[in-house]
Amino acid sequence: MPAPSIRARVRAEMIAEIKAVARRHLASDGANLSLRAVARDMGMVSSAIYRYFPSRDDLLTALIIEAYDALGDAVESAEAAVDRRDLRGRWQAACRAARDWALAHPAEYALLYGSPVPGYAAPDDTVAPASRPALTLVGILRDGMADGRITPPDGQLPEPVRADLAALAAEIFPGLPESLLARGMAGWTQLFGLISFELFGRLNRTVPHRDAYFTHQTGLMADLIGLP
């Protein structure tokens, strides 16, 4: 393969630096980051940025995809570090990793899971990395089913829910019982809600020991799911 031309290499470096500077701005200014400010920080003129990102939304999209991947990596590697047979430990590690990442990158988390930016529609590139944390969680349930250490909850689901979840299960983990998937999704929803509440300051005044609270609440969901 041919060595990349100088132009191509410089261009890649520029893109990387723009994203780095933008990420820094994101941390302080939140979602309303300004192209002009980024350009100023790089000693460039604002119009030059448009050579690399056709619009502000495209820059945001790039940052969003990177953030999804960073979060996915954090969750997956934390979960992978736990003994495969320790299902509850894997669950807790994955949840905690998501929270730790969110607390370390609050602005990026807000970009991913906060209210959608008004004029902005997330392109399809984002749905795959966006589902990685959820897949990690559901993977724990699948492993537990496979070796019989999780018994799926009995009781029927209402039909439309059963059908929807059956279709979903067929797509990701064929054979996963719908009732178990429902509880896994409840856990995932809970995780998201917990992190959002904490990050958006909604339990600032009510729960001082947020670390212990988080662990306990995710443990509660592990109980609901039936993790041993």
Place this chain on the structure above:
Amino acid sequence: MPAPSIRARVRAEMIAEIKAVARRHLASDGANLSLRAVARDMGMVSSAIYRYFPSRDDLLTALIIEAYDALGDAVESAEAAVDRRDLRGRWQAACRAARDWALAHPAEYALLYGSPVPGYAAPDDTVAPASRPALTLVGILRDGMADGRITPPDGQLPEPVRADLAALAAEIFPGLPESLLARGMAGWTQLFGLISFELFGRLNRTVPHRDAYFTHQTGLMADLIGLP
């Protein structure tokens, strides 16, 4: 009492109309509503708005408080309409009312429970109306405890969590067991997560029958809490 002067009456009407127009803009443009656009819609000049709201953030705050109250009213009245002895029905009604309101007012919901607007810090006036839905939910648990139809889950909470929740319970419903409060807050967190996922489009492609899904998932939390 003296009749309000013409000025005062006109002023009140102006404030109301500004908020109404702003609410309309909110629905289409989301959180980045523009004072100038609101002024244009009213046939005013932008600087005139500042006679009524000293800054854009103050307008947003007014809208936020109104939205919190609207949501609180919706939840409370829906919950109050159910037979007092039907604890699960009250829970489901409250959850459903919150979801219905959110679906009917997505932009306002995003303002309340989405990512915080970057430069904006919610003033203290907002914390009381913000907690009304949560209090409604916890009130169901208190009633269930009072007449013995809910038995608090046994098992110890880790100490810092127990202490935090004991302090919280002492503030709102003295006598409510900490372990039950923990589950109630899990339900509240779940409710918020469910609505946010649905509203922010995170289960668009995965769960077509969102209505039934919502009901089932809130029912799951009712099970966890132990609602009869």
Place this chain on the structure above:
DNA sequence: TCAAAAAGGAGAGCACTGCTCTTGACGCGG
């Protein structure tokens, strides 16, 4: 009753934003 004071609207202006267009300078492949 009548002038002073307060309140509100209109307009200009400042600094900022995203984005477009044009003008040059530079690297690179034929």
Place this chain on the structure above:
DNA sequence: CCGCGTCAAGAGCAGTGCTCTCCTTTTTGA
């Protein structure tokens, strides 16, 4: 080595929040 494509720079447009000044209208107090 020359022309094509890439890129930085600057001017400019329409929009933003917000301030300040000017002017009219309403309220108020002696």
